[in-house]
Amino acid sequence: MQNTIAHRIYDFLKQFPPFHLMESSDLLEICSLASVLYLDKDTVLFERDQPHSDRFYIVQQGAIKLTRPSGETTKVVDICDEGDLLGLKVTTRDTYRTTATANEETIIYSLPVKEFSAFTKANKTISNYLIASFASNIKDPYTLAQNGALLNSYEPDRNSSFLGIEKASYTTKVITCALDTPLQEAAQLMKEHRIGCIVITQENIPQGVLTNKELRNAIANNTITNSSLASDVMVHNVVCAPEHITTAEAQLLLLQNAIGHLVITTDGTQATEVIGILSKHDIVVAFGNSPAELLKEIKRAPKTKILRLAWDKATLLLNRYLQQNLPLSHILSLFAPLKNALLQRAMELSLRKMNTKPPVDFVWLSIGSQGREEQLLYTDQDNALIYENVDINKNEEIKAYFLQLANRMNKRLHKIGYDYCPADIMGSNPLYCLSLSEWQAQFSTWIINPTPASMLLSGIFFDYRGVYGSKEIVRELTDHIFSSLSTSSVFFRFMAKDALKNPPPVSFFRNFLVESDGAHKDEFDIKNRAMAPLIAGARVLALYHNMRDVNNTAARFERLTIIDKKNKELFESCAYAFKALLKFRVKQGLQNNNSGRFIILANLTKAERLKLKRCFKPLRDLQEVIRARFQTQNLS
Amino acid sequence: MAFFSKTDKDQYPSFWKEYLNAFNIQKTKTGFFANVLDAKPFNQTRFVIFDCETTGLDYKEDRILSIGAVTTIDNKVSITDSFELFLKQDLYKPETAKIHGILKEGTFTKVTEKEAVTQFIQFIGTDVLVGHHIGFDIAVVNTALKRLHLGVLKNKSLDTEILYKRLVHPVNKTLQDRRYSLDQLAEALKIPLQDRHTSAGDAFITALAFIKIVHRLNSDNSLRVKDLFRR
Numbered sequence: 055m056q057n058t059i060a061h062r063i064y065d066f067l068k069q070f071p072p073f074h075l076m077e078s079s080d081l082l083e084i085c086s087l088a089s090v091l092y093l094d095k096d097t098v099l100f101e102r103d104q105p106h107s108d109r110f111y112i113v114q115q116g117a118i119k120l121t122r123p124s125g126e127t128t129k130v131v132d133i134c135d136e137g138d139l140l141g142l143k144v145t146t147r148d149t150y151r152t153t154a155t156a157n158e159e160t161i162i163y164s165l166p167v168k169e170f171s172a173f174t175k176a177n178k179t180i181s182n183y184l185i186a187s188f189a190s191n192i193k194d195p196y197t198l199a200q201n202g203a204l205l206n207s208y209e210p211d212r213n214s215s216f217l218g219i220e221k222a223s224y225t226t227k228v229i230t231c232a233l234d235t236p237l238q239e240a241a242q243l244m245k246e247h248r249i250g251c252i253v254i255t256q257e258n259i260p261q262g263v264l265t266n267k268e269l270r271n272a273i274a275n276n277t278i279t280n281s282s283l284a285s286d287v288m289v290h291n292v293v294c295a296p297e298h299i300t301t302a303e304a305q306l307l308l309l310q311n312a313i314g315h316l317v318i319t320t321d322g323t324q325a326t327e328v329i330g331i332l333s334k335h336d337i338v339v340a341f342g343n344s345p346a347e348l349l350k351e352i353k354r355a356p357k358t359k360i361l362r363l364a365w366d367k368a369t370l371l372l373n374r375y376l377q378q379n380l381p382l383s384h385i386l387s388l389f390a391p392l393k394n395a396l397l398q399r400a401m402e403l404s405l406r407k408m409n410t411k412p413p414v415d416f417v418w419l420s421i422g423s424q425g426r427e428e429q430l431l432y433t434d435q436d437n438a439l440i441y442e443n444v445d446i447n448k449n450e451e452i453k454a455y456f457l458q459l460a461n462r463m464n465k466r467l468h469k470i471g472y473d474y475c476p477a478d479i480m481g482s483n484p485l486y487c488l489s490l491s492e493w494q495a496q497f498s499t500w501i502i503n504p505t506p507a508s509m510l511l512s513g514i515f516f517d518y519r520g521v522y523g524s525k526e527i528v529r530e531l532t533d534h535i536f537s538s539l540s541t542s543s544v545f546f547r548f549m550a551k552d553a554l555k556n557p558p559p560v561s562f563f564r565n566f567l568v569e570s571d572g573a574h575k576d577e578f579d580i581k582n583r584a585m586a587p588l589i590a591g592a593r594v595l596a597l598y599h600n601m602r603d604v605n606n607t608a609a610r611f612e613r614l615t616i617i618d619k620k621n622k623e624l625f626e627s628c629a630y631a632f633k634a635l636l637k638f639r640v641k642q643g644l645q646n647n648n649s650g651r652f653i654i655l656a657n658l659t660k661a662e663r664l665k666l667k668r669c670f671k672p673l674r675d676l677q678e679v680i681r682a683r684f685q686t687q688n689l690s
Numbered sequence: 691m692a693f694f695s696k697t698d699k700d701q702y703p704s705f706w707k708e709y710l711n712a713f714n715i716q717k718t719k720t721g722f723f724a725n726v727l728d729a730k731p732f733n734q735t736r737f738v739i740f741d742c743e744t745t746g747l748d749y750k751e752d753r754i755l756s757i758g759a760v761t762t763i764d765n766k767v768s769i770t771d772s773f774e775l776f777l778k779q780d781l782y783k784p785e786t787a788k789i790h791g792i793l794k795e796g797t798f799t800k801v802t803e804k805e806a807v808t809q810f811i812q813f814i815g816t817d818v819l820v821g822h823h824i825g826f827d828i829a830v831v832n833t834a835l836k837r838l839h840l841g842v843l844k845n846k847s848l849d850t851e852i853l854y855k856r857l858v859h860p861v862n863k864t865l866q867d868r869r870y871s872l873d874q875l876a877e878a879l880k881i882p883l884q885d886r887h888t889s890a891g892d893a894f895i896t897a898l899a900f901i902k903i904v905h906r907l908n909s910d911n912s913l914r915v916k917d918l919f920r921r
Contacts, residue, residue, distance in 0.1 A: 058890040059760065060769055090767035090894075092901045115882065159880070161898070164766075465880055474880075477859040485862055573910060
């Protein structure tokens with residue numbers, strides 16, 4: 055019988071070790087015994103201490119996280135990517151040593167151990183490979199050789215008791231140019247790769263380095279002409295270091311010579327070949343995670359995987375900040391640029407994958423909580439795309455382009471850790487990937503003919519923020535929205551009504567109102583019951599007062615204290631309450647590794663419960679103000 | 691007409707008798723009034739996902755070029771338990787060859803229609819059939835059965851397009867009236883496309899789509915097989 059799918063699996067497996075060592079007929083035979091599993095994010099494939107199954111697994115698409123308990127927390131041992139092999143029994147123990155969970159949506163192949171081991175026994179090269187790879191405790195010696203320093207970056211929580219005696223990590227992809235490269239060309243290379251230092255080599259032997267400093271000095275001294283070469287300006291004396299330099303040594307060398315970069319050569323002198331370049335940045339990253347360095351790392355990330363790691367580090371940083379009890383407004387203002395950089399970089403990577411440049415200008419919008427810059431944890435992605443108005447005949451073709459782009463972007467964000475939006479409010483949804491005039495028409499419909507159903511959507515879409523692309527488009531949309539708003543008063547009343555639909559979450563006996571059914575029975579929904587009314591209240595008042603460019607709920611309340619002096623105290627306490635609630639949610643989310651939306655009240659201390667309850671007080675007064683101002687009583 | 695059908699039945703080839711008999715046995719096991727779909731929990735039910743490549747879109751005139759099928763049990767696609775056959779052709783339309791790439795005299799081993807149908811019927815048994823726009827595929831197989839003077843397929847069937855639409859969030863109402871081709875469905879569910887327009891490849895993509903959809907419908911882990919048939 056023909057077997058197309060077995061062939062497909064065969065084509066996939068033969069690219070990866072150890073399968074590429076197998077005879078094709080053998081491999082094909084194994085493939086016909088395969089099965090294919092689909093795992094949703096966070097699905098467990100196998101658990102630690104479970105007996106080994108008779109099958110092992112290869113990741114086809116997505117990633118599997120291997121974890122092991124370490125003390126009180128769990129430690130990520132490895133993240134298995136495409137082509138990685140897992141679950142093969144190598145020791146005499148009959149149980150798994152790690153827990154495997156899907157890090158994202160994942161498709162894996164499973165193969166029977168028994169048949170596979172029959173082949174490995176017969177084939178010496180395969181068994182040698184397997185022994186080598188497991189003995190070195192590295193999953194795959196091939197990747198090690200290829201990626202070099204990349205591998206150790208899998209542990210974002212590089213311990214705090216850092217001594218600097220490990221081998222320093224540095225870039226092995228060195229950007230070089232020749233002695234006779236024109237200076238301008240060298241500068242362009244530096245710009246293109248966003249680096250501050252280029253190595254000038256001859257047959258891969260370093261001849262000199264050119265850094266921002268040299269360029270600056272040359273310009274200041276006015277020694278540059280059109281025909282200047284890189285070698286005219288470069289520093290001839292290159293500070294080199296050997297391959298196995300430790301972080302501490304590297305740092306000392308940099309300080310001693312008052313320089314920013316070390317060139318790594320085979321034997322540590324200028325006479326041998328270049329194998330890497332180490333910058334101050336590498337040292338700082340090794341010593342800890344500072345937001346500035348993280349920002350750099352995100353901006354330079356060459357692929358999604360690195361972005362994901364950088365964002366994991368950011369989450370650790372967030373955790374530390376919260377433990378230190380830093381003010382939330384401070385944390386938010388630190389994380390907003392990081393988040394922006396992450397989205398922008400993800401978009402740059404998506405654009406690079408497209409075959410052609412965008413046909414017209416466009417803008418990628420973050421909406422909902424991301425648009426308000428209140429999102430600290432991994433949650434759903436809510437986004438949309440607007441492109442410039444185009445000729446009606448061409449619209450279909452251009453829309454197809456942007457849909458494809460949005461699809462790439464959504465997939466990438468998913469890979470970084472943001473779930474797909476369950477309501478499909480994403481740029482890849484044809485309903486939310488529209489031209490500017492279509493969007494303007496959409497907003498007009500929401501404003502002029504508000505219905506309870508459309509309020510749901512406008513609640514999300516009115517908090518938008520341009521993340522990547524043309525600011526002009528965003529401005530035009532905002533202009534349009536505010537001019538439509540000035541003509542429609544009924545919209546405010548609907549929106550106000552929407553803001554009042556959730557009363558303060560305390561019962562008559564001053565108990566918390568908890569969910570009465572569903573998966574989260576008896577848990578407190580902090581998002582819907584406490585935060586949503588504040589967010590909605592801030593939104594309607596902000597729109598009413600023509601407040602542009604302020605999306606953040608706390609910032610909106612703070613601005614309202616200036617505009618509406620009469621209720622100054624109320625808005626101040628609203629801003630405070632909102633920040634407190636957000637902090638509460640983030641802390642809960644980090645503790646339980648989820649979105650923090652549902653809180654199990656029994657797990658809170660008495661003090662925490664009181665604090666939470668105090669946050670509800672301004673809510674009642676805010677709703678009173680809204681009710682009085684927008685006359686919502688007689689609205690059906 | 692009873693005695694006519696009796697003589698007819700005697701002339702049925704054995705595979706068809708077994709096929710019909712299996713349904714009777716299933717019915718007696720579950721009891722006449724019980725729903726056969728309740729017989730097994732969801733994670734033990736075998737679903738047959740299949741796709742036919744045909745010479746065209748007219749289910750009465752066009753012929754099957756190939757049948758591909760894979761099975762899923764508990765969200766696993768099994769390659770061992772899969773099915774792929776290419777058929778010998780009397781009727782051949784060169785113009786559709788550019789879609790499916792199957793030539794009249796290809797390199798694949800081919801079987802007669804009778805042989806293919808026999809094997810397919812034995813493969814599916816009484817299990818639930820799943821496909822994308824499955825109505826067409828079932829109609830095509832039924833026509834083939836008719837040419838062999840047999841009855842129609844008795845299996846229950848599920849269409850991935852209809853199942854997918856149950857996932858579309860009510861706020862995106864306009865999307866519910868849309869039609870989804872297999873390509874669009876795969877795109878919406880973020881499934882990589884490969885081997886499009888080979889029957890087994892399409893069946894495999896459909897199987898992944900089916901698993902993804904079911905997974906989302908089964909978010910509270912209490913899905914029963916019969917819930918999939920609910921409108």
